[in-house]
Amino acid sequence: MAFAPLQPASAAGYAELTGEDSKPLRRLRVALDARFIALILSDHGPTRTRLLAQLAGSLPAAEYRFLRVTVPPQATRSHLTTLISGSAGLVQTEDATGTYLHPTAYDLLRRFEADAVCSYTAGRRTLVIFDEAHLLSSAGLHLIHSLSNITAGYDLAVALVLAATTSFGMRLRRPAWRALASRTGAVARVAVER
Numbered sequence: 001m002a003f004a005p006l007q008p009a010s011a012a013g014y015a016e017l018t019g020e021d022s023k024p025l026r027r028l029r030v031a032l033d034a035r036f037i038a039l040i041l042s043d044h045g046p047t048r049t050r051l052l053a054q055l056a057g058s059l060p061a062a063e064y065r066f067l068r069v070t071v072p073p074q075a076t077r078s079h080l081t082t083l084i085s086g087s088a089g090l091v092q093t094e095d096a097t098g099t100y101l102h103p104t105a106y107d108l109l110r111r112f113e114a115d116a117v118c119s120y121t122a123g124r125r126t127l128v129i130f131d132e133a134h135l136l137s138s139a140g141l142h143l144i145h146s147l148s149n150i151t152a153g154y155d156l157a158v159a160l161v162l163a164a165t166t167s168f169g170m171r172l173r174r175p176a177w178r179a180l181a182s183r184t185g186a187v188a189r190v191a192v193e194r
Contacts, residue, residue, distance in 0.1 A: 024188035028055050028161065032127070035156045036185020037148055039172075040163040047190050048163040052129055055161065064159070065124045071132045077139035078105035084128060084147075085112050109143075113150050120157035127159045134164035138176075145180045 024040075028051075031038040038055075042048045056066050067087040071080070085091050085108040092103075103111075116126040128147065130136070136144065150158045162168070166189065172181040 024051060024190055025054055025058060028188055029058065031185030032059070032159045032161070034185050035159070037144075037180075037183050038159075038161045039169070039184050039187045040161065040190065041166045041169050041187060042163075042190040043165050044190075048131065051188065051190055052131065052161065052163055056127075056129070059127070063124060064127045065119050066127050066129065068129045068131065071130055071135045071140065073135050075135065075137065075140060077137075077143050080136075080140050080143055081105040081108045081112075085109075087128075088112055088115055088126075090115055109146070116150050116157045117152040120152040120155070125159050126157060127161065129161045129163070131163045133162035134168040134171075141177060141180060145183070148180070148183050 028038040028040070040048055040051055042051070052068075059066075067084065069080070069083045069087055072083075075083070082091060082105065090108065090111045119126050130144070133144075144160065144162070147158050148156070148160055150156065169187065169189075171177060172184065
């Protein structure tokens with residue numbers, strides 16, 4: 001399934017309709033359409049939240065399945081995998097016979113990957129939005145990198161948006177994170193609104 005690229009007129013029309021400054025929003029949409037990770041950097045939490053809501057509202061629901069994960073402090077890779085799978089509705093606590101299930105993080109990640117590929121073949125790319133991404137541990141950043149490489153056919157099945165404080169941008173400059181940083185297509189640095 002081929003997804004339509006961003007039409008410049010639609011982004012401009014959105015800005016005219018809402019009367020909002022669409023430059024950061026437009027950069028984020030172009031990054032997602034180009035199959036890159038979009039990154040929102042702002043030290044003001046409500047500003048990040050507003051931009052995430054605008055971005056989700058501006059993307060066509062027929063083409064994207066939206067999942068949102070708020071990264072908790074000191075979250076392990078396993079915990080993040082459970083949160084992502086839970087937001088996709090893939091975590092089951094018992095089977096049809098009532099037997100308690102405790103899937104491993106690996107099983108949950110494979111379920112999520114299969115679900116994202118299935119969604120993609122049905123015409124909807126999975127967009128995972130990570131709020132408070134500056135709280136990601138090294139293992140969490142490895143998970144983000146793994147998610148950014150889920151493919152269906154020859155296209156990426158998962159799109160990612162990371163919303164974090166400005167210090168997160170500095171973390172991505174470290175040599176260990178160059179691979180993830182190279183997948184970042186647009187960085188929207190947003191100042192505090194007055």
